[in-house]
Every structure is written in structure tokens, then in C-alpha cells.
Amino acid sequence: MAFFGIFGGGATASDAAVEAAALRSDRFRQEREADWTRLEAIVSKLEAGRSRRLSDADVLALPVLYRTVASSLSVARETSLDAATLAYLEGLVQRAWFQVYGPRVTLWGWLRRFFGGEWSRSVRALWPELSAALVLMVAGTIVGWLLVASDQDWYYSLVPTDFLDARVPGASHEALKNTLFGGSKEDGLSVFATYLFSHNAGIAILCFALGFAFGVPPLLLLIQNTATLGAMLWLFHGQGLTYDFVGWLSIHGTTELFAILISGAAGLHVGRSMAFPGKRSLLEAAAESGQRAAVVMAGVVLMLVCAGLLEGLGRQLIEVTTVRYAIGYGMLAFWLLYFFAFRRDPHSGEAA
Amino acid sequence: MAITLPRLRRLPPADGRRTLITPEGIALPITLAARSSRLGALMIDLGIMILTLLILTLVFAYGGMRLWGDSLSAKGHDSSVNNAVQFLIIAWLVLVWLTRYAYFLFFELGPRGATPGKRLTGIRIAARNGGRLTAEMVLARNLLRDIELFLPLQLFLSVNSDDGTDYAGLMAGLWFLLFALFPLFNRDRLRAGDIIAGTWVVEAPKRKLEAVMSVSQTATSGTSTTTGASYRFSDDELAVYGEFELQTLERVLRENRPEALAAVQEAICRKLGWNPGAGDERAFLEAYYTQLRARLEAGMRMGRRKADKNA
Numbered sequence: 109m110a111f112f113g114i115f116g117g118g119a120t121a122s123d124a125a126v127e128a129a130a131l132r133s134d135r136f137r138q139e140r141e142a143d144w145t146r147l148e149a150i151v152s153k154l155e156a157g158r159s160r161r162l163s164d165a166d167v168l169a170l171p172v173l174y175r176t177v178a179s180s181l182s183v184a185r186e187t188s189l190d191a192a193t194l195a196y197l198e199g200l201v202q203r204a205w206f207q208v209y210g211p212r213v214t215l216w217g218w219l220r221r222f223f224g225g226e227w228s229r230s231v232r233a234l235w236p237e238l239s240a241a242l243v244l245m246v247a248g249t250i251v252g253w254l255l256v257a258s259d260q261d262w263y264y265s266l267v268p269t270d271f272l273d274a275r276v277p278g279a280s281h282e283a284l285k286n287t288l289f290g291g292s293k294e295d296g297l298s299v300f301a302t303y304l305f306s307h308n309a310g311i312a313i314l315c316f317a318l319g320f321a322f323g324v325p326p327l328l329l330l331i332q333n334t335a336t337l338g339a340m341l342w343l344f345h346g347q348g349l350t351y352d353f354v355g356w357l358s359i360h361g362t363t364e365l366f367a368i369l370i371s372g373a374a375g376l377h378v379g380r381s382m383a384f385p386g387k388r389s390l391l392e393a394a395a396e397s398g399q400r401a402a403v404v405m406a407g408v409v410l411m412l413v414c415a416g417l418l419e420g421l422g423r424q425l426i427e428v429t430t431v432r433y434a435i436g437y438g439m440l441a442f443w444l445l446y447f448f449a450f451r452r453d454p455h456s457g458e459a460a
Numbered sequence: 461m462a463i464t465l466p467r468l469r470r471l472p473p474a475d476g477r478r479t480l481i482t483p484e485g486i487a488l489p490i491t492l493a494a495r496s497s498r499l500g501a502l503m504i505d506l507g508i509m510i511l512t513l514l515i516l517t518l519v520f521a522y523g524g525m526r527l528w529g530d531s532l533s534a535k536g537h538d539s540s541v542n543n544a545v546q547f548l549i550i551a552w553l554v555l556v557w558l559t560r561y562a563y564f565l566f567f568e569l570g571p572r573g574a575t576p577g578k579r580l581t582g583i584r585i586a587a588r589n590g591g592r593l594t595a596e597m598v599l600a601r602n603l604l605r606d607i608e609l610f611l612p613l614q615l616f617l618s619v620n621s622d623d624g625t626d627y628a629g630l631m632a633g634l635w636f637l638l639f640a641l642f643p644l645f646n647r648d649r650l651r652a653g654d655i656i657a658g659t660w661v662v663e664a665p666k667r668k669l670e671a672v673m674s675v676s677q678t679a680t681s682g683t684s685t686t687t688g689a690s691y692r693f694s695d696d697e698l699a700v701y702g703e704f705e706l707q708t709l710e711r712v713l714r715e716n717r718p719e720a721l722a723a724v725q726e727a728i729c730r731k732l733g734w735n736p737g738a739g740d741e742r743a744f745l746e747a748y749y750t751q752l753r754a755r756l757e758a759g760m761r762m763g764r765r766k767a768d769k770n771a
Contacts, residue, residue, distance in 0.1 A: 203665060
């Protein structure tokens with residue numbers, strides 16, 4: 109499209125019908141009014157969500173009209189003192205700007221881009237934080253183990269127990285084993301799975317959102333959660349159940365712990381970029397990392413849906429430890445491959 | 461070598477008027493949404509959400525009761541009824557979850573960039589840098605809404621049901637206040653989610669195109685159609701007013717209230733030393749407006765502007 113200059117309005121044909129105005133600035137307006145009202149009509153339809161009723165010509169005309177009207181505004185500001193018309197033009201350009209630069213991607217298109225590379229790319233962009241979070245989680249597990257090993261009372265402060273829980277220090281081999289394999293008698297498995305999912309999704313979102321406070325709270329959350337894990341690991345190890353316990357944990361835990369790892373990393377990412385914004389302003393840095401972390405978090409929620417299903421259904425229905433291992437580490441391999449080996453450019457399919 | 465000095469920026473004014481530079485380089489004046497209208501919008505949205513949840517819960521509870529009642533009257537099909545009830549509970553949990561997370565996302569991603577509450581209060585969200593509002597921004601600002609609003613609320617409610625110490629409730633309250641008062645302590649009225657997402661909330665413009673001023677008989681020729689009087693003003697007589705007075709006059713003419721017209725005519729005549737006549741106020745003012753505007757706009761084209769009568 110050629111340059112749409114100051115005098116590029118296309119409404120000259122209808123001028124004869126309009127009574128000529130006395131003022132030059134009003135004549136300027138009369139020549140362009142048809143474009144303005146056409147743009148307003150298009151924008152109003154778009155705002156009302158009736159974009160399907162727009163003709164192809166209108167859709168094509170929108171960006172061109174937007175620039176035409178925007179240039180009308182620039183000219184009018186320099187030549188016209190008609191306050192109402194100026195206010196109208198400012199409002200119209202703003203409305204058209206919202207439409208031209210609005211979130212024009214459809215949900216379907218966004219999902220395709222998201223799964224087709226955007227998600228894995230965003231996760232890869234967090235690699236420093238991912239490593240840090242991994243180190244923290246391993247450290248948290250070891251600390252949990254060591255604390256309980258040195259003093260059993262730590263168990264009660266690390267693991268939230270109610271007094272019906274069989275999983276306490278001093279419990280017998282049989283009692284502990286029952287907690288790992290007694291699931292199939294439970295009722296309402298799928299309800300439980302859904303509940304777990306919404307619970308875990310809440311924790312993950314918390315982990316991310318607290319990154320806002322310069323990344324310190326996610327660190328604490330990661331350590332605290334894995335210390336619980338370490339304490340339980342110690343308990344089951346003491347009764348020779350390490351292999352079964354890890355299987356019980358792995359079937360969903362690889363996905364769930366990975367999701368929590370990622371959300372912690374996302375929180376750290378936001379916190380780090382706010383603490384050390386570099387050359388960007390604090391607000392720019394926060395916005396940039398916040399948007400990347402938001403993509404990652406949308407993915408984390410999906411991972412937690414998987415984890416919830418595996419925990420609520422898979423773990424209760426599958427009672428063979430080897431199968432639990434196979435599913436758990438199969439999932440882990442899948443996630444790792446998807447995030448780090450799948451390097452497709454999400455924008456390759458689109459025109460620039 | 462270019463040394464980038466820290467730019468001395470004037471602080472933006474506190475009245476919420478900002479200029480936004482579009483990618484085409486056009487400066488657009490925007491008005492930040494008032495905090496009160498944002499609060500109002502949130503209240504409306506929460507109201508809608510609560511109502512939706514209430515209706516959902518009632519419908520599902522009714523469905524569950526019916527199934528339960530059937531199973532009591534006709535014994536034997538326990539497992540299938542159980543499954544159905546389970547399914548209902550799951551569907552309910554999923555819907556509650558969706559209401560909590562998807563409501564704001566769905567509406568803010570729409571063409572208006574506003575939830576029903578925002579639409580009613582005439583505000584919407586926009587990208588702070590003047591660029592495209594992306595799905596990621598909407599996602600980020602609404603993920604943060606969760607810790608700003610829903611989490612402390614949840615904490616507060618769950619604590620209140622116990623009769624233990626109130627520290628957790630106090631914490632929840634402080635937490636809530638910290639985020640709720642956040643927009644009060646920055647000039648752009650950003651809440652935490654806006655900072656993370658790079659968005660802000662602005663007023664959605666809605667202006668109609670008003671009539672052209674200078675097409676009437678009086679405006680074009682300076683001659684009144686009712687009395688036939690011809691209004692011609694000399695340069696000196698037009699030089700007494702500036703742009704501010706012109707735009708006040710424009711507003712009076714557009715509103716077209718007889719008493720206001722008469723008052724303004726009298727004021728102008730006093731200033732010019734004319735004797736105001738009655739019955740032809742509009743024609744007089746139209747003629748004066750057109751000639752004053754012609755003079756001021758001619759000056760504008762030459763780069764001379766006169767802001768008001770004192771300039």
C-alpha cells in the first residue's frame with residue numbers, strides 16, 4: 109500500500125453533496141469524514157464481537173483506515189481548533205489502535221503456537237533459574253533427611269500429620285507398606301484427583317506469584333516442600349521400603365515435582381529480573397520476565413492436570429512398583445524431551 | 461561514541477492524563493481509569509462470579525439430590541449412581557476452578573479488552589508500551605490477581621472457621637491490604653499484576669462525531685437568516701479572544717441553550733462595546749465563532765497561537 113499522506117482521503121466523490129463549509133479546517137474534515145465514519149463502523153463491529161459480519165474489504169481496510177485517520181488527527185491538531193472533532197478523532201484513533209494492536213490471536217491459534225514451541229522455548233529461557241531450583245530441591249531433600257535422621261522430632265514439624273496418619277516414626281513395616289498400596293479401596297478416586305489438581309495448581313501459582321517479592325519466597329517454598337519429601341524418604345528407608353516408596357512417589361511425582369520446579373524457577377526469574385534489571389528500567393524488566401513466566405505457568409497448570417490424574421487415578425489403580433516406575437520416568441523423559449529437544453520456532457509458520 | 465545520559469524525565473501528572481506513543485509515532489492522549497471505577501468494575505465482576513457459582517452450585521446440588529433420592533428409593537444400582545454423583549462433583553470442581561481462573565482471561569482477551577464489569581464502568585486494559593496487547597500480558601496480570609485477591613480471601617475464610625489464634629487471619633488481612641493499596645502508591649495506578657504484565661487500565665473512549673460548525677448560512681456569509689443583519693467583525697474585535705474562549709463558545713453553540721447563548725452574547729458585546737440585541741443570539745455567535753476561528757486557524761498555520769484572551 110502506498111503512502112497515505114495528508115491529502116490521501118478517499119471521500120472526494122461525495123463532496124458535491126455536502127454543503128461546503130466556510131472554514132478551511134471544516135472543509136478538511138468534510139473531505140475525510142467518510143473515512144472516519146467507515147472506520148468507526150468497522151471498529152464498533154469489532155468491539156461488539158461481530159467480526160464475522162465484516163466484509164473482506166472492511167477487514168483489509170482496517171489498518172489502512174487506521175493510518176489514514178491517525179494522519180487526519182495529526183493534521184487536525186496543527187490546523188483545526190474544533191475541540192469536539194479533535195476529541196472525536198483522538199477517541200476514534202485510540203479505539204482503532206486497540207483493535208489493530210489488540211490480542212488478535214484466536215484461542216486456537218494461541219494454543220497452536222503455545223504447544224508448537226512457545227512453551228518449550230520459554231522453559232528453556234529459564235535454564236539458570238531451573239538449575240538453581242533443582243539444586244535447592246535436592247538440597248531441601250537432603251536437609252530434610254539429615255534433620256530427621258539426627259532428631260526424630262523434626263519429622264513432626266516437617267511433615268504435616270494428623271493423628272490418624274500411619275506414617276510416623278516408629279511405624280511398622282506393614283503399616284507403612286499399607287499406605288503405599290492400600291489405595292484401591294478408596295472411594296471417589298477421580299474426585300480426589302480433581303481436588304489434588306486444584307490444590308497443587310494453587311501452590312504452583314503461589315510459587316510463581318510470590319516471585320514478585322524479589323524471588324525470596326519461592327526459594328523458601330521449594331526448600332520447605334522438599335524437606336518434607338526428604339523426611340518421608342528417611343522414614344520409609346528405615347523400614348526397607350525405599351524402592352516401593354520412590355515408585356509410589358514417582359508415578360505422579362516426576363510430573364508434579366517438575367511442575368513445581370518450573371513454577372519456582374518462574375518465580376525466581378521474575379524476582380531476579382526485578383532485583384537486577386540491568387539496562388532496562390525496573391518496570392520493563394518486570395513486564396518482560398512476567399510475560400515469559402506467564403507462558404511457563406500456563407504450561408505448569410497443564411502439567412499439574414496430568415500429575416493430578418496420575419496421582420488420583422494411576423497411583424490408586426496401579427499397585428505394581430515396576431509399572432509405577434515405568435510410568436513415572438516415562439513421563440519425565442517425555443517432559444525433558446519436549447522442553448529441551450523440541451526446538452521449533454513458534455513463529456515459523458506465520459508471516460511477520 | 462554515544463554516551464547515554466540518564467534522561468531527566470518530568471514526572472507524569474497525577475490527574476491520570478498520559479500520552480501514549482503508538483508504533484506509528486502518533487501521540488495519543490489517554491486517561492488512566494480512576495481507582496474508584498476499577499474498584500467498581502471488580503465489585504461487579506465478583507458479583508457476577510459469585511452469582512454464577514451460586515447458580516452452578518444449586519443446579520449441581522439439585523442434580524445430586526435427585527440422584528441420591530433415586531438410589532434410596534430403588535436399591536441395587538448403587539455403583540452407577542455413585543459414579544454419576546462423582547461425575548457431578550468433578551464437573552462442579554472443574555467449573556468452580558474455571559470460574560476462578562478463566563473468567564478474567566476470557567473477557568480481557570476479547571476485542572474490548574474488558575470484563576463485563578470494566579465494560580460497564582467504561583474502562584479497559586492496554587499495553588503500557590503502546591504496542592500490541594498480547595495474550596501473555598493478560599495471562600500474567602490475571603495470575604497475579606490470584607495472590608492479590610483470591611488467596612488471602614481463601615486464607616481469611618479458612619482461618620475464620622477455626623477458633624484458633626487470629627494471627628493467620630491478621631496476616632491474610634495485611635497481605636490483602638498490601639496488594640489492594642498498591643495502586644494508591646504509584647502514579648500510573650498499577651496493581652502488582654499490571655507491573656508484572658506490562659499493562660495498565662485506561663478509560664475506553666466513546667465520543668460521537670458532532671456536526672460541522674461552519675456550514676450554516678450565518679457562518680458562511682455572516683448574514684443572519686432571521687433578521688437579515690450582517691455581522692462583520694474587524695481584526696481588532698477578533699483579537700480580544702483566544703483558543704480557550706473559542707472552545708468555550710463552541711461548547712455553548714453545540715449545547716444550544718437559549719439562556720447560555722444570550723449570556724455569552726452579552727459578554728462578548730460588552731467586551732467589543734457593541735449594543736446586544738435580542739432574538740438573534742445564535743446567528744451573532746455563529747458569525748463571531750466562525751470569524752474568530754478563521755483568524756486563529758490562519759495564525760496557527762503561520763505558527764502563531766493564542767491560548768486565551770490574556771496571551
